Amino acid sequence: MSSQDTLGPRADEITPEIVAEHGLNREEYDRVCESLGGRAPNLTELGVFSVMWSEHCSYKSSRVWLAKLPTTGPQVICGPGENAGIVDIGDGQAAVFKMESHNHPSFIEPYQGAATGVGGIMRDVFTMGARPAANLNALRFGSPDHDKTRHLVSGVVSGIGGYGNCIGVPTVGGEVNFDKSYDGNILVNAMCVGLAEVDKIFYAAASGVGNPVVYVGSKTGRDGIHGATMASAEFDDDSDEKRPTVQVGDPFTEKLLLEACLELMAGDAIIGIQDMGAAGLTSSSVEMADKGGVGIELDLDLVPCREEAMTAYEMLLSESQERMLMVLTPGREDGAKKIFEKWGLDFAVVGITTDTGRFVAKHQGKIKADIPLDTLANNAPKYNRPWIAGEKRPVIVPDEVPAPNSLSDALIKLMSLPDLCSRRWVWEQYDHMVMGDTVGRPGGDAAVVRVHGTDKSLAVTTDVTPRYVAADAHEGGKQAVAETWRNLTATGAQPLAITDCMNFGNPQRPEIMGQFAGAIEGMAEACNALSYPVVSGNVSLYNETNGQAILPTPAIGGVGLIKNTERRASAAIGHDGDILLLVGTERGHLGQSLYQRDLVGKSEGAPPPVDLTAELRNGNFVRGLIEAGDVAHVHDCSDGGLWVAVSEMAMAADIGADITLGSQQLPAHAILFGEDQGRYILSVDADQVAKIIASAESLAIPVRKLGVAGGKSLRIDGEHEVKLADLRQAHESWLPEYMNTV
């Protein structure tokens, strides 16, 4: 049968409006027709192209830039391109991880949007054969004064908890920031880290012809079908339900799906497996077939549906959650089916792999789509969009930034800022201990989770400082990578690799594309210098409303390995009488600092530069001390600067500290609140000090005695006293108080 006979669109079917509603421009549409051998697509095919060639699936604006990121290294088992990245953690084990955005759905419906974001990223990880071991979430909300913010914070946090707690994966870390640029575009970036056996990793490739394609999990509904409201209304007789339905998460079903998949994966029935994420059935089948170099034919009559009269278009584009597609070894269907039935899940053979190289979908006896696979998967346009780099800003001299009236008041004020106050209100709503391996709970630099049943642990963190990226995309991108590296190092972990979530505005604006390009180049520079490659990631563009773009936010998720869980560090002061040491160079950099932004009210100058050579040297030194068992209490200096870091260590231990400004010629507020990079504070036994200093000096690493731990307050050279109780009150109360005032 010639596909042209059955597949030609009705005369009036594909209007320019319908093409536009599918997010394809004129050139892209022409490319679609060309891919089909010169004919026009029908509506179903247009829908398939629109999702496969969307920014989300095809990375058409970002691909040329992403290619600049280093993705290899001896530790890398699988870099970007699969569902998640994989790194070797020794003993035949691997860490599998990825971060992904669910920004827009979370703005529309914060609870379900965030919940399904968590569900989606976990499927990316367990589809590769890994059991999820830890979740993280990087969140950005609008200004606290904006009337939507509270509602969004509350919904997103309970949605993340609602999903992760139920499925029983600990949520151990993340970030929360507030800035008015996110008023209309919040960011919800979810990360999952899983553990797998190296010889039991599963990939998406569907090799072999004549193999059964199997659908498992939940039934398909009309969830999250974007594209054409108008076009889909045409075949939806229920006129009051035109709005694309929000995806609702079902963590219980996901838990069953996780256990069922892992049970099946213990055997050898699976050839390829892929979760149904964005663009559900379409992208999962296209990607599996393309990677395996085969064709695929789906019989949509066999797809388990939960709603009546679903069309081919709807089934192919539905984003219903908690579903997976697998290609099995022929003859193994019955055994597999038993497992899924035991867990109460749908199991249906819905297609077969073919040698045609085409994606074919049949429904009710008709061919609804017949498209060359290669074109769908690989022929999306690739844009090298015009970009302009932001202007370099001057480095602010410390003396130009006014001193506070009172140093101690300034500290209290900083510690209670929305961007710096305690996130306890958030993480206490997350089960961060389930699975019994969280040895470093939220609140420290990176969370530490044991590799179950071993002496090893993984350290995990997410970081980015968007105001730095906005001021200098290159330095900001560098800094984000370096900060994760530093956070991992501060626990004693050897950083292994990162995942990223690139959240930016409209890439068709050259200045936004400039931010993207700059951030990528900065990230690449840091990754290269630190031998810390990118193994997975995600891009979220068009985060803007009425021309107001978000701050450029390349969120970085870092994973590191602690070989001996007994040799790790916490971010608390160790003991009364400990000596505090500062490792790293002090320059008193106040440009783009929180002190400058929130206490002086200015956002000026260049962000703190990151010296990657010093970063590497200082970090390796600190990690060496932890690994040797010489130091067990370390915190890095980041947002807010030195005194803030000391305060955090003091509150964590309920032990105060008297610190000294040292001998450098800098104003006190620059020493205390400057955000110089590459620094760590160590709390050490008095009798270790000489040895550590000598060893640092022999390596030309800047180190100085910062002070002495003890008492219940903080002081600077015996003055400017701040009681820990007052500090704690300031630090702990902002978020709960904010959230309790409706």
Add this chain to the structure above:
Amino acid sequence: MDKNMKAHVKITLKKGVLDPQGKAIHQALGSLGFDGIDQVRQGKYIEIDLAETDESKARAAIEKMCEKLLANMVIENYAIELEQT
């Protein structure tokens, strides 16, 4: 006579929105041996005692409460019944 009203508010999921709770209840009823069930949907039922005698004012107030707080209009519908108490 009392001068109060009681509002009975039913909040239900819109058609087509997945109802994981209803689905799980359906399955559980099935394994308890209850057959012949086609579908189960779970919603909320909220009773509000109001110091208001005017029915149309009461209705307007409850509608506002539903839109603002009680129902999540992205995925839920609501229905109000009023009763003099």
Add this chain to the structure above:
Amino acid sequence: MDKNMKAHVKITLKKGVLDPQGKAIHQALGSLGFDGIDQVRQGKYIEIDLAETDESKARAAIEKMCEKLLANMVIENYAIELEQT
């Protein structure tokens, strides 16, 4: 004529049983500026589609479901309405 029934089941907390959700809604409505509310109680609303035409059989079945699973009789009451569909 179709030969099905739809059961509307309201599950409410017994008098005297603490209702944290109702209390929280009451407070939230208050701070949104809704005055004159005396009490808010939250319950569940469950719709069950049954392949059963006989009303009394349907009612008996739904009652059993409530007693066995849908309601916790220690703290909850239920009320059933049936509708031919």
Add this chain to the structure above:
Amino acid sequence: MKAAVIVFPGSNCDRDVAVSLNAVMGSSPEMVWHGNAEVPKSDLIVLPGGFSYGDYLRSGAMAAHSPIMKDVIKKANSGVPVLGICNGFQMLTETGLLPGVMLRNANLKFICKDVQLRVERNDTVFTRRYKKDQVITIPVANHDGNYFADENTLARLEDNNLIAFRYCDADGHPTGEANPNGSARNIAGLYNENCTILGLMPHPERLADKQLGGIDGLALFESLVETLH
């Protein structure tokens, strides 16, 4: 001692409690699928924490009707010790093996944090390794941990000394501030009449290992091993 951990669809602390049991027993407990009809002969039955059936409808309600529960109830009534942790406690109240119900936490939020508990008595198979009135630290992690029972029931529980643990402050006082979720009389755990069944909301298995930050939970498992061998 032989122990059986019942695994329900949605259980997620089954592995955690098995790890703790293994640490004190020196061997693994039997993991028993909820769809089975019978619990193998054991000295202890554990209903683990988690979200059985997603905690949909009411926490523990659907699990209480799982096929295995008939036998669990039978064995419990014949005196086999049963430990219900968190979701397991919710199942015990849903089956009526323990009185009362768990309502949504007073602040309506999921709460995961360390809390302090006062050990009300140490003459049971679950607590002999503790001291009476000892203050211990154990984490809670739940959304529905707000214990409710009518006044008569509460009075009976107090009169018969059936309260196992109460939320308390550092000095052992069951204050309002120390109560994380609004539970009646600060009740965190309960016994049946014979003290052979214990239901508690906090998770002793989460602080039974030094690396996790404490071992106050370990004594509960050690008590069981000591008395049940």
